[in-house]
Amino acid sequence: MWFVKNKDEVINELQTNALQGLTSEEAKQRLAKYGENKLAAKKSKSLIQLFFAQLNDAMIYILLGAALISGILGEISDSIIIALVILINAIVGLIQESKAEKALEALKKLSTPKAIVKRDGELKEIASEEVVPGDLVIIDAGRYIPCDLRLIETANLQIEESALTGESVPVDKNSDLILEASNTPLGDQKNMAFMSTLATYGRGVGIAVGTGMDTEIGKIAKMLEEGDSEQTPLQKKLAELGKILGFAALGICAVMFLVGVFQGRPLFEMFFTAISLAVAAIPEGLPAIVTIVLAMGVQRMIKEHAIVRKLPAVETLGSVNIICSDKTGTLTQNKMTVVKFYADNAFGELSSLNINEPEHKLLLENLVLCNDATYTEESKTGDPTEIALLEAGAKFNIFKAELEKQHQRINEIPFDSDRKLMTTVNKYDNEYYVFTKGATDNLLKICNNVYVNGEIVPLTEEIKNDIMNKANSMSDDALRVLGAAFKKISSPHVAIDSLETDLVFIGLIGMIDPPRLEVKDSIALCKKSGIKTIMITGDHKNTAFAIAKELGIAEDPSQAIFGAELDKLSEEELYSRIDNLRVFARVSPEHKVKIVKAFKAKGNIVSMTGDGVNDAPSLKAADIGVAMGITGTDVAKGASDMILTDDNFKTIVSAIEEGRNIYNNIKKSIIFLLSCNTGEIISLFFAILLGWASPLKPIHILWVNLVTDTLPALSLGVDPGDPNVMEEKPRNPKQTLFAEGAGVSLILNGILIGLLTLAAFVIGARVYTGTTSLFPIFPENISEEALTHAQTMAFVVLSVSQLVHSLNMRHSSKSIFQVGWFTNKYLIASVLFGIFLQDVVITVPFLRDVFKVFDLNPKDWLFVGLLSIVPLIVNEIAKIFIRMKKTNN
Template sequence: VSGVGFEPSGKFYYEGREINPKEVKELDLLIKTGVLCNNAILQTENGVWRVIGDTTEGALLTLGLKAGISREDLEREYVRVSEVPFDSERKMMSTVHKKNEVTLVFSKGAVEKVIERSSYIIIDGEIKALDERLKKEILNVNASLAGDGFRVLAFAYKELTRPLPNVPPGAIEEDLIFIGLAAMIDPPREEAIEAVKKCKKAGIKVIMVTGDHKLTAMSIGRELGLFKDGDLVLTGRELDDLTDEELYRIIDKVSIFARVSPSHKLRIVKILKRKGYIVAMTGDGINDAPSVKKADVGVSMGITGTDVTKEASDIVLTDDNFASIVAAIEEGRLAFENIKKYIMYLLSCNVGEVLLMLAATLMNLPLPLLATQILLINLTTDGLPAIALSADPGEKGIMERPPRPPTEGVFTSRVKVIIIAGGALMAILGTPIFGWFVSLSGVNYARTMILWFLTLFEMFRAFACRSETETSIEVGITSNKFLVLSVLSSIVITLFVIYTPFFQILFDTVPVSLNDLVLMIPLALLSLIAIDSLKKLWKT
């Protein structure tokens, strides 16, 4: 069947020859079964076809429209009177329809489950017994298709010989007439493949947990790059045979869980958390809600997800795209790093200012800064670069680091060293500078020079605080344009305060010589050199 996505246009071919599906009884019956035994809604919006509900069911509605069969028309002829909904144990669903005086059951589901409940098969328009040879042949075809990455569904039907109220619930899906298989493929998106690669580099293990056939899951897993030779694949049945302790021992080696039920998903999440992993779990159906709720981070699908699962989740993916999760992780890492830079810079500045004031007091010097000058520093010299650091574009390779330990906060040992060392250096340099200018030119001149020195010192330090591990050259001096602009703005504002009469009165400053201004530049540059030297030392 030709066509792409949910666009209901395409042709049917058999051995390279175009055919009319309505002229092939079994094919026509299979398509009608897929359309009737279906709860999805296929609709078009601005020329784009989309599915409300299960996408696999949406594909079956698309198949029907390609064959000229719409559910609206079909359900006028086959009136639905009952439904046996899908559940994870039976792995199939059935709907009951009335056509004139005849009551029919239409079923679809996992191949092995439908075969178990089928006693007959329709071949060339004739109903025959479904013997073991035919069952084996069907299962072999299923395995072959699944191995190529196809999602395979089986279809069956039967006519009820008794009125529906007289049929026991379990008997509705017994002695079915097997119709055939439908194979569909939903190839991984390119961005999903790239997202899995990013996860591996970032130290994030991606595990596929699916209700699909084991071979289908393995094929898709290989395409995505999350499954390789030597990895384990467990089915729901194999999970049932393992104790929690046995699963605990081998779960690190498992890349794929196939044919699993919601209870299996919940068990997997519990074991992974017990192992010490931070677990994010995706889900869309109502039955996924417990495992999504149990995970450290529950992620639900915004398009196909149920309201129950969305309520249970922490994050709702509006585009149902795995790559969006990875993008969110990257944004989260960036936000955390920027908070760290912001705090590292501000505390380092404040520690330095406090130590400078304390040192001057202990040495019987006048206060190096007045209250208005401290306020000016907090608003411009501290504030503008700090805001720029909070919006830093980030270092290269932020997704090539392992996840930080859950117990690690903002104040790592390196952050503490940078805060204390930067603050101490400010006081060590600032105190003698202030004392020197007090003796040479008086208190107001000395305070103006300290204001200028601190401005330069903190501007250089802002560049040093862009990374906890990389030097300012490695990060890129000009890669944060907002920081460059804020630094230049802070310097210009300080010069205005020093040389404009109105601001001189407001902030108790006096004009200083150009030589003294320039002299402060290499001294202030030591703040950048010292912190970058520490980073290089940590790397050796």
């Protein structure tokens, strides 16, 4: 903690020379000891490692086992189909994942390439990697800080630290300060300068006290490296589902094998049948379909100005119920703006300023001329506060370049952090105006008159109190207040010391980093949707709360807390208070991670938005990290799951809406696939239990699972979004995929499809044999040809009834007539194409031999058609009762 030590202690401890710097030999030895001044990179995974990581899934293991056993049993076509599914899934995941985890590489790029140091008594420009602890580093405006420095000399030095601390304005630095509190936040360590921050004004000299991974940026890099990538809710649910299906498959196999043995069937036949059931229990296309649907969602979200770096992050947004947002640049414009003024007893919004009033005009001329920044529509350079003053003048057609041509600057006293004042002398015809701007209280001490009603009158205590009341009123609204004063002199040749005396007070202006215009509506929509918005910032508590109140984030000061207060809370105390807190001010990167983890510990799904280096660890700790694409640093982008290309908070809300719809669509696809697989299990289970011949062959099941079911499932994945989705509350993270009646619907529709398949099997056998026997499908009394015909009928009904059932999945309660037959043209095309493919399989001789099926006649197709539309009719009737129940509730 170098900020609590004085300059001499720092110099002695680092064994350096404050005048000569290190010698070249000392620098060389220290470089060997401490290493290069750069951030350590985390070893990235190879493509092979990433590929095998895609295979590390319970469902994939089951599929690999099924492929292996099918191959051993001679069903090579089954093995090949399963292997193709696994390969496609792995490749899609590999492509997406190979672009991720670049946060530390981005951090390295932030290091400034060159630094000016003093060695052997001479100034030298060296690569920043060569800076070592003890080096004397020279700082001037426009130069990045190459490492962490304890400042030993400063002259009006200001450093822009927003990317590291969240502070929205440059920080005044003072090398003479010695801080006593060891837990002083980064933003208040004014005798320090930190790696990768930017000097915007003045100059200084510092001693390198931390390099490479020992810097504040380095600490963030370590936090990123240590952070574990947690699974998203959908990943967790699919992992659980894979285990459930795996155990279910093994259980079904065991039960059926035992039933077959008990019935006296051949062991090999029963083993093969058990494998068929295992294949039926597992939706082979599910991993690939979920991945592809997510990838499609990614493409749609790009059009909504959101780039998703990790596929599962798409659905995570849909379950978010807490948005932790950085203030500067995310909720606000990251641009200081003058919003209020006070002059000639007029107090109000800047837009009400009257340029025709001499006091108002002089106030603006003061702020524009007593200013070192430059401003045009094309470029802005200088201190953000001074740029804001020039922009205020430009709104009233007062431009610095034109005004300085008329009123040339003759003399000046630069801004000083002790005086908190700046003064210039400008020529006005045959007179000279002294313009001074600065902190209100300091300015009033050197004023003895005030400009009111076109006259200069004495500054009485009453007027002075009124001015301070107006200044305090602006401060209470979290505005940064500056005062302006002037006086006339007849000659520019006066003592510098006398310029800032006997001034005439003109007025005040209040400025703030204003909220983004669209943010308030977005936060209101979030509130309506059951989503809490939390502001996390490096700014002061009053400023943060005022912005939060204006945006509708917080209503009471008790909902705001300082980072220093946060440190005093135990983990249990923080957890008990976290639900009521909305604003976290003056926080460090460690605080942000602590806040995110506290919200997550209460069972919330947390999104963290940010743009700075300081946001990176919390972006990674959150369930989903959202970085700003325009103002965001590479570090923030590298640590995030999603990047907003327009830096617009409103886009987050659009992304949440898209995420909810995508999750709903994925859920539709999963429930559809599982209900279809349940139908397959029901048909095989009851057939074997009753001692019948098998109604389906393993290749039939694989064909239905991988081809016939896949296209409708993908089409459901791109179903148009529900326009009322944002009126719903966020999903309970613990809620399963089978909640809200989805599980009941799955089972009932599975049973219906299974029974229809068995009905087709029985009808097929009777039609072919012409028998009057009710169940002519026992192995001992059915011929091979009759069995093939019956299996073909069952195969077609299983396939087509599932295709028809996909129409039911559009909405849980709305009729297909309400949703619209052709609002999802992909689904209609999938159903028609699936029926066409089914026809091809049983009519093309080569495929007919591969699938061991029978070419159906028109009468067979009539039976098939009637049985296949039953799921649609039954579900339409059921939805009438569901809607009636909702209406009554």
